[in-house]
Amino acid sequence: MDLRIFTEPQQGASYETLLTVAKATEDLGFDAFFRSDHYLAMGSADGLPGPTDAWITLAGLARETRRIRLGTLMTAGTFRLPGVLAIQVAQVDQMSGGRVELGLGAGWFEEEHRAYGIPFPKEKFGRLEEQLEIITGLWETEQGKTFTFDGTYYQLADSPALPKPAQAKVPVLIGGHGAIRTPRLAAKYADEFNIPFASIEDSERQFGRVRAAAEAIGRKGEDLVYSNALVACVGKDDAEVARRAAVIGRDVAELKANGLAGSPAEVVDKIGRYAAIGSSRIYFQILDLDDLDQLELISSQVQPQLG
Secondary structure, eight states: OEEEEEEOGGGSOOHHHHHHHHHHHHHTTOSEEEEOOOSSOOTTOOOTTOOOOHHHHHHHHHHHOSSSEEEESOEETTTSOHHHHHHHHHHHHHHHTSOEEEEEEOOOOHHHHHHTTOOOOSOOHHHHHHHHHHHHHHHHSOTTSOEEEEOSSOEEEEEOOOOOOSSSSOOEEEEOOOSSHHHHHHHHHOSEEEEESOOHHHHHHHHHHHHHHHHHTTOOGGGSEEEEEEEEEEOSSHHHHHHHHHHTTOOHHHHHHHSEEESHHHHHHHHHHHHHTTOOEEEEEEOOTTOHHHHHHIIIIIGGGGO
């Protein structure tokens, strides 16, 4: 079971805070540091000192870390043109020595688009499909040849398809709860399918849809990695769990029902139940980025029990 750290910087985090968490992620033996791709805080958070850009952040971390994988859950397809995003990801992959993964989604938070003047198209899923075809097509184009694409939403003519990533294949993550189009898209383009904040039952059902979609196009269902992203609230005792839940403004019972909350033993048991339905990678959503003690607790008392 791979354990990864997943952050939500739009809720309030500077680059220096993210760097501290990323370095702790590496030092404590976690597999990867991921972040969301948002420009506007959600809920009651003030978002101070203001948003950080996902790929600028990862470019910095690429030079400040040595081992951990780096990526997004999920880059918003509405934020960047696909040709530009292909260049950005390839460059950060080079800067990291080949440690980048691209999580790409359609984009959904209309309010942040209005706040920063970003167009919010009505048809987002069709755009996402073309974006995936373009980005992977640019990377796969043989050096010295060109890439042309004539789609409904995007057109590229004789692109040199440069630069290339350091990795021969940048892992692509696709995720979500959609029952038909999402599994089909994951089957065609994804190396990993991630379902965020889902129950064991819903995860099992969605994993099954993705496997079936993969097999329908002649791909083995087990070719994909299946993963979950779940909010973390881990404490050595009930008092510590309650204190951490209060800091992030959540109820302990709700966190235990819908996330990875409780003692290390409780969290290990919950992860085991996700593993039983095919999940092999867990993203711990860490909402209090100043609480490095929680990361140390997960590293020392959860991670060793998961192999």
